[in-house]
Amino acid sequence: MRKLFGTDGVRGTANVAPMTADMALRIGAAVGRYFRRDSGGVHRVVIGKDTRLSGYMFENALTAGLTSTGMNVLLLGPVPTPAVGLMTRSMRADLGVMISASHNPAQDNGIKFFGPDGFKLSDQAEAEIEALVEKGVEPAQAPNIGRAKRVDDARFRYGERVKSSLPRDLRLDGLKVVVDCANGAAHRAAPEILWELGADVIPMGISPDGTNINRGCGSTQPMAAAEMVVAQGAHVGICLDGDADRVIMIDENGAVADGDQFMALLAGRWAAEDRLAGGALVATVMSNLGLERFLESKGLRLERTAVGDRYVVERMRAGGFNLGGEQSGHIVMSDYATTGDGLMAGLHFLAEMVRSGQPASALARQFDPVPQLLRNVRYSAGQTPLEDAGVKAAIAASEADLAGTGRLLIRKSGTEPLIRVMAECTDEARLNAAVERVVGAVEQAL
Known part of the structure; x- marks a missing residue:
């Protein structure tokens, strides 16, 4: 079970656990150790970020953690997330890192990882990295500490790749x-x-x-x-x-x-x-x-x-x-x-x-x-409303009411402390009733 990683990396409010500079340093060291090859040679990681103020803090903390394990860091500056996947592959890096909380507000931030193939990490890889974060890793010996360097043309490399996906004669x-x-x-x-x-x-x-x-x-x-x-x-x-x-x-x-x-x-x-x-x-x-x-x-x-x-x-x-x-x-x-x-x-x-x-x-x-309704209910750390008997009963009743004409989906957000209650139904009255029944039960449980 992953505790640190959500559906898209690690995410939360900046300077509040787990999104602290200390944790970013530990994560950097753990992921650097996880991806560093034992066969010698150059070990390379690219880091991009969005425009959040806390990006500077996390960029420096991750760089410190990664270089402490012998990884050489290439800093891309503000670039889109897909540019990190692209540059990880094109620069033959062992690892790509994006510092971003995506669509979240500015006070949040997050850390996403890409493997050497440019794809995001699997649940299994994230669980293994979590174990390294908890256990701690042995730093590299002094002569093997990594270096950091800024890459000035990442935005332009990304732009050329995006344009190349279109027909050459298209304007x-x-x-x-x-x-x-x-x-x-x-x-x-x-x-x-x-x-x-x-x-x-x-x-x-x-x-x-x-x-x-x-x-x-x-x-x-x-x-x-x-x-x-x-x-x-x-x-x-x-x-x-x-x-x-x-x-x-x-x-x-x-x-x-x-x-x-x-x-x-x-x-x-x-x-x-x-x-x-x-x-x-x-x-x-x-x-x-x-x-x-x-x-x-x-x-x-x-x-x-x-x-x-x-x-x-x-x-x-x-x-x-x-x-x-x-x-x-x-x-x-x-x-x-x-x-x-x-x-x-x-x-x-x-x-x-x-x-x-x-x-x-x-x-x-x-x-x-099909008419669709989504309601979000915010909860606090330690609360488990979906385990409440009243909530389970409300979900069962709403599922029965929508059977054959729609569907009900209840889930925890992987990026925010929210219970998401979504339903679809061609009958909007039944749709609203089904969602409100579950939302009311969740709010009562909280």
């Missing part, structure tokens, strides 16, 4: 695009890449100050970008999150399209071109029933996984699939990237607009979603 001339960078890791890369491809770019969220990442902007709060699209007469909007590994699209009318609609668009297009590997899309248990029915209508399958883009990627790799993602906007195209890449996905949406000549509103509404 975005004539497209007016609002891009909301969430004051995060892509605040420079995203506008630059769109401009280089010929788009008329209207950037937002490009003035990070260490405390404003995801504040009133980005993929979790897209309304400001939606208003900008309408006000500027833009053709489309792209909303990234703090580390730019997820995307939410906005059509020319200001309507928001989530990851399910995006995946439906790509799956249908790729299947028509006979390049959807395995005839299936991989998504999580949170994806809408409407997506599943859309795929079935085209003779395709939906493979569901636990929540978390790395579980999506694990299933894609195991089954030989090349398209997957999450309703929240992680879009994984494994032909081009090892993890979700919001900017790359956004560019592929624009490419489809150019290819088809259709407006964003036509492309972003591939199916009618």
